[in-house]
Amino acid sequence: MSQSYKELLQQREILEKAIVQARQNEIAAAVAKVRELVAEFGLTAQDVFPSRGAKSAGKSTAKVAPKYRDPATGQTWTGRGKAPKWIDGKDRNQFLIA
Known part of the structure; x- marks a missing residue:
């Protein structure tokens, strides 16, 4: 049972749309979980990403x-x-x- 090139391209397009949708759903769930944990523990951006302030805290890049x-x-x-x-x-x- 062989499929034509056009049929395979259509299947690929359907799969690519499904992949994009699944990724968006998983990202949304991950962001919701992160926000829940940040709120639960009272975390700040510095707590989660401590290296972001390190450059401006005195390390020279000149x-x-x-x-x-x-x-x-x-x-x-x-x-x-x-x-x-x-x-x-x-x-x-x-x-x-x-």
Whole structure:
């Protein structure tokens, strides 16, 4: 029993609509449950999502100017984090950017 291409496309369209509807129903149920728990325990957005306020609480996201430069390639390094291979284990004074 073989189905035609058009019949299969129609079935796919019906399935895709059913999938979208099922997802919407499950999301609505999940949101209702979350709201119920938030109300029951008196939770705040900070309680549920503590990292949202962390950026504004003092952690700077400004870029740091490079402190070292490889004269051979022109690559730079700020001096923070793991040292690149071109400077690792060498005297860093020779790579300082004036």
